[in-house]
Amino acid sequence: MREDFLVTYKRSDSPDIGRLTLQYDSNEIKLYCNSGSLIQIGDIQIFIDGYILPRDIIFDEYSKYDPHSLVHVLYKKFDDDFILNIKGFFCIIILDSYQVKIFNDQLGLYPCYYTSGLKSIDRISNSVDLLKSDGFTLKPDYSSIVIKSLIHRNVPGKTTFEGLEKFLPATCLRINDQSVLKSQYWKYTSLLELKKKKRASSFENEANFMNRLFSQFLQYLNPDKQYISLTGGKDSRTGLAALKSLSKNPVGFTYGNPMSRDVIYAGLLADSVKIDHYIIEPESSVDYFEDAVSDIVKLGNPDINLFRLHRFNAFKKVSDKSDSQSAYFAGYMAGEILMGIYYDNLIFTNFITDFWENGSLNSIADIAYNYFIKDQCFDDKAVLDDLHKLECLNPDLSRSMKQFHGLFEIGIPHHAQDIFISSNYFSYTYPFFLDIDLLEDLFYGNFNLFHTDNTTKNPFKRYALYAYNLNIQHLLFPQMDQVPFGKxxxxxxxxxxxxxFYWSVIKTIRFFTERKTYPPSINYDETFRQFLLQWLNQINSDRNSELHMSFNIEEAISELSLISGTTQEGILHKYSNIVMLYMQLNYYK
Incomplete structure (x- = not known):
């Protein structure tokens, strides 16, 4: 459900991109996109991919305008500052008087990539596939590969490929025949200024604000049908409460083992509020893994990890049931924003959390060796230089401040994978806790990680961790109050x-008396390891693969062959990283 584009700058070659057409040509600047996706209004032309809506403060005045008209009216009134008055998941391109201006959303959820020539940026696109069509060749960036092994993400603005860079969040790129200027129109650190201005807020006010944001989203975009991912937890339930308070009956879906705690409790919730609920059980066959990962690679986003395949499958299957204009609601990042970061070695690796606790970085060479990366293929200094660009690894900051930066440098980019994948199957993906209006509200008030302590063992102090979600749910839709959470x-x-007192006592009693056990929602068995082994053996046989220069493939095969039983994702990253990189390099040849 996306509109692809390619902008080239000072390039004489015509790209071989048959599905797009040349829509703008000023000799130096060319824009290729689908016919009809570039809209002329007055003296400017506007391209929008993703979705936008007016921010809360101007919604009542400007919600009468369709998206392109909204951009036009705001741009004419505020010039480039129009972007401060909209939100969503988007890339906007404005053609104005021989200038091209490109904007992405505040949190960088929408991915835009660019390459650089001798003097400046020369290609911009939302698809690496299109950059390849214009002659760009992907080559591994080994320092970035090491960093991805350390933190499971790239440093903001970087990718795992040489010469391929990514827009930072809230990028504004201005291009004319003489120059390219890049800036950021918003920075997440502005939330810290709101924190300093802290104001008291009641749960009633917060519930009303949540309700208003959902109402604005539904009113402006008017989706035919709503979908929501359900778990046994609290975050998605807040979104469900908001939708039910507006008399909406979303379709719920849960991916995972049907006998797992998450799926069973999600079903109890769906039954209680009388909504349809689909369970997407993970498939387990080598052919399924082959097809799903291959389809993920073809999405043109190299940031997506192989382990998103089950979510990819769920979005794909549920969207088969969707209407033409569907909205998907998800509570991504709520727990981390409200309560702080839990140490799970998945989103936030041990490399990061050990630094937060101990103040020193673990040996890069040792971790690289553990990930089968040959030490001669990367430069320690280059790796450290890039790592030092991360504020979450700034030794001068407090742990809470490191975690705050980690939310935006690591956490949100992690969840952006699912947001991107779902945007290919639903018209509008709404990660409501990442709505910029709600984010600012949470940091302006007391409802954020700076006001809680998720490390405490004191049950009375832990009570405060859940205050926001549970009070909001109660106020918005109290009919859910009796449905238990799946923990x-x-x-x-x-x-x-x-x-x-009552809560801590009853929770403790149940914790120690519960006898029923549940299988994990997602785990990886012998079949998945066989899939990885087949690919590693193929890579080992492909003596032309440049990955032999950087990875000890035989050692990876030997070590993976020794693993038995079911395993968790974190154990398999060091094998899957090699496979995913090989598949991407082959696809983008």
Whole structure:
């Protein structure tokens, strides 16, 4: 459901991109996109991919305008500062008086990539596939590969390929025949200024604000149908409460083992509020893994990890049931924003969290060796230089400040994978806790990680961790109060609202008396390891692959062959990284 584009600058060659057409040509600047996706209004032309809507402060005045007209009216009034008045998941291109201006959303959820020639940026696109069509050849950036092994993400603005860079969040790129200027129109650190101006807010006010944001989203975009991912947890339930308070009946879906705790409790919730609920059980066959990962690579986004395949499958299957204008609601990042970061060695690796606790970086060479990376293929200094660009690894900051920066440098880019994938199957993906209006509200008030402590073992102090979600849910849709949450020592909102003493006692009793066990929602068995082994053996046989210069493939095969039983994602990253990189390099040849 995306509109691709390619902008070239000072390039004489015509790219071989049959599905797009040349829509703008000023000799030095060319824009290729689908016919009809570049809209002329007055003296400017506007391209929008993704979706936009007016921000809360101007919504009542400007919600009467369709997206392209909204951009036009705001641009004519505020010039480039128009972008401060809209939000969403988007890339906007404005053609104005021989200038091309490109903007992405505040959090960089929408991916834009660019390459550089001798003097400046020469290609920009939302698809690496299109950059390849214009002659760009992908080559591994070994320093970035090492960093991805350390933190499971790229440093903001970088990719794992030489010469391929990515827009930072809130990028504004201005191009004319003489120059290219790049800036950021918003920075997440502005939330810290709001934190300093802290104001008190009641749960009633917060519930009303949440309700208003959902209402604005539905009113402006008017999707035919709503979908929401459900788990046994609290975050998506807040979104469900908001939708139900507006008399909407979204279709719920959960991916995972049907006998897992998450799936069972999600089903209880769906039954309680009388909504349809689909369970997408992970498939387990080598052919399935082959097809799913191959399709992920073809999406043209090299940031996506191989382990998103089950989510990819869920979005694909659910979207088969969707109408032409569908919205997907998800509570990504709510827990981290409200309560702080949990150490799971997945989103936030041990390399990062050990630094937060101990203040020193673990040996890069040792971790690279553990990930089968040959030490002669990367430069320690280059790796450290890039790592030092991350504020979450700034030794001069407090742990809470490091975690704050980690939300935006690591956490949001992680969840952006799912947001991007879902945008290919739903018209509008709404990660409501990443709505910029809600983010600013949470940091302006007391409802964020700076006001909680998720490391405490004191049950009365832990009570505060869940105050926002459970009070908002109760106020928006109290009919859900009796539905238990899917955690060991389960409780429901009604029990929670009786106070910290009652809640802690009943939770503790249930925690120690519960006898029923549940299988994991997602795990990886012998079949998945066989899929990885087949690819590693293929790479080992492909003596022309440049990956032999950087990875000890035989050692990876030997070590993976020794693993048995079911395994968790974190154990397999060092094998899957090699496979995904090989598949990407082959596809983009």
């Amino acid at each position: 060991r020592g389960s409780y429901n909102t009604r029990e929670y609202l009786r106070g910290s």
